[in-house]
Amino acid sequence: MVNLSRLEEIKDLRTVWPHEALDFTPWLSQDDNIALLADAVGLDITVDETESSVGDFNVDIFASETGTDRKIIIENQLEDTNHDHLGKLITYASGKSADVIIWVVKHAREEHKAAIEWLNNHTDEKIGFFLCEIKLYRIGTSEPAVKFEVIEKPNDWTKEVKKSESANGTQQQRYDYWVAFQDYAFQNAQFAKNFNRRKPSMDHWMNFSVGSSACHIAVSQIQKRNELDVELYISEDKDLFHSLFDNKDDIESDAELTFDWRELPERKASRIVIEKSVTFGDKNQWNAQFDWIIDVMLKMKKAFKKYL
Numbered sequence: 001m002v003n004l005s006r007l008e009e010i011k012d013l014r015t016v017w018p019h020e021a022l023d024f025t026p027w028l029s030q031d032d033n034i035a036l037l038a039d040a041v042g043l044d045i046t047v048d049e050t051e052s053s054v055g056d057f058n059v060d061i062f063a064s065e066t067g068t069d070r071k072i073i074i075e076n077q078l079e080d081t082n083h084d085h086l087g088k089l090i091t092y093a094s095g096k097s098a099d100v101i102i103w104v105v106k107h108a109r110e111e112h113k114a115a116i117e118w119l120n121n122h123t124d125e126k127i128g129f130f131l132c133e134i135k136l137y138r139i140g141t142s143e144p145a146v147k148f149e150v151i152e153k154p155n156d157w158t159k160e161v162k163k164s165e166s167a168n169g170t171q172q173q174r175y176d177y178w179v180a181f182q183d184y185a186f187q188n189a190q191f192a193k194n195f196n197r198r199k200p201s202m203d204h205w206m207n208f209s210v211g212s213s214a215c216h217i218a219v220s221q222i223q224k225r226n227e228l229d230v231e232l233y234i235s236e237d238k239d240l241f242h243s244l245f246d247n248k249d250d251i252e253s254d255a256e257l258t259f260d261w262r263e264l265p266e267r268k269a270s271r272i273v274i275e276k277s278v279t280f281g282d283k284n285q286w287n288a289q290f291d292w293i294i295d296v297m298l299k300m301k302k303a304f305k306k307y308l
Contacts, residue, residue: 005139005140006139006140007137007138007139008137008138008139009135009136009137010136010137010138010144013078013106013134013136014078016136016144017078020060020076020077020078021051021060024076024078025050025051025060025061025076026050028061028074028076028104029047029050029061031047033146034047034061034063036146036147036148037074037102037104037132037148038196039196040132040147040148040149040150041102041130041132041148041150041153042196042197042198043065043072043100043196044065044066044196044208044209045063045064045065045066045072046063046064046065046066046213047061047062047063048062048063048064049061049062050062052096054091054092054095054096055095057088057091057092059073059074059075059092059095059096060074060075060076061073061074061076062074062096065099065100066207066209066213066216068207070099070100071096071097071098071099071100072098072099072100072101072102073089073092073093073096073098073100073101073102074102074104075088075089075092075101075102075103075104076104076105077103077104077105077106078105078106078134079105079106079107080105080106080107080108080109081103081105081107081108081109081112081131082109082112085103085105086103086112086115089101089103098127099126099127099128100127100128100130101127101128101129101130102130102132103116103129103130103131103132104132104134104148105131105132105133105134106133106134107133108131108133108151108152112131113131113151113152116129116130116131116151116152117152120152120153120154120155121155127154128153128154128199129152129153129154130150130152130153130154131150131151131152131153132148132149132150132151133148133149133151134146134147134148135147135148135149170223171202172202173223173280174201174202174203174204174221174223175200175201175202177221177280177286178198178200178201178206179200180283180286180290181206181219181286181290181293182197182198182200184286184287184290185290185293185294188294190298191294191297191298194297194298194301195208195209195297195301196208196209204220204221204222204223205218205219205220205221206218206219206220207219207233208297210232210300210301210304210305210308211305211308212308214234214235214236214237214240214308215232215233215234215235215237215240215308216232216233217230217231217232217233217297217300217301218230218231218233219293219297221280223280226277226278226279226280227275227276227277227278228275228276228278228289228292228293229273229274229275230273230274230293230296230297230300231271231272231273231274232244232271232272232300232304233269233270233271234269234270234271234272235268235269236268236269237270238263238265238270240270240308241261241263241270241272242263243307244272244304244307245261245263247307248261251303251304251307252303254299254302254303255299255300255302255303255304256299257274257296257299257300257303258274259272259273259274260272260273260274260275272304274296276289276292
């Protein structure tokens with residue numbers, strides 16, 4: 001017989017983090033810890049600043065979604081939700097022009113769950129509110145382990161339906177393609193281990209983090225050319241492009257792929273691209289296209305990651 005231990009919840013969060021600003025916020029802002037919250041809410045989060053100024057106040061964490069320009073604010077509360085923090089949340093969101101608002105709390109009261117749900121239902125598709133509870137557990141005398149439980153989140157499907165009422169046929173097909181791709185791709189355990197779900201949109205591209213704020217993997221539907229692109233998109237770092245290009249042969253050998261290396265000297269960004277001709281209009285071919293995207297993304301992340 002296997003001896004099983006009992007999982008014990010640690011109710012008093014302040015036994016681990018005595019002070020929100022001095023202990024919890026610095027802990028959460030570390031890469032490994034913000035990744036736990038990012039996984040829970042399904043976003044790739046890059047911390048830009050802690051205790052970031054908003055007029056006479058400070059938001060706990062000001063961040064961005066990796067690979068996009070969406071701004072994120074995170075407000076921490078090691079107690080039950082209250083009206084004061086809800087008011088601060090909205091004030092900070094306004095002051096920072098935030099797209100994503102995350103309220104991390106010990107316990108969410110019913111009236112504040114309802115408030116966050118109402119905000120999600122009455123704001124446009126660009127804004128999303130998350131309410132997350134912090135849980136601490138230990139087994140026997142083990143070190144505490146943290147888990148973030150999402151209590152309220154945006155109903156993206158509802159918001160996209162509102163947006164799609166004015167969409168043209170091409171935009172709607174892009175959205176349908178991204179929904180189908182993610183539904184298919186995240187059944188692949190290896191893919192799900194390496195990438196987080198993204199919010200489907202009507203844009204022709206979808207970005208995925210590779211663990212670096214300097215670059216990301218982008219998948220693009222070029223419908224007018226019936227072409228799929230998968231690329232490492234480097235935002236504003238020519239030195240990074242040059243260092244990767246210096247290792248071009250090893251990277252392509254590791255990935256078992258040949259890339260088109262585009263420095264784009266007249267622009268801030270650089271691109272390392274692989275293309276495939278496809279037929280978007282035939283949905284029977286979509287799964288084969290998705291298999292190609294999955295395979296290329298996994299190979300690219302593995303090959304490039306050691307040089308980032």
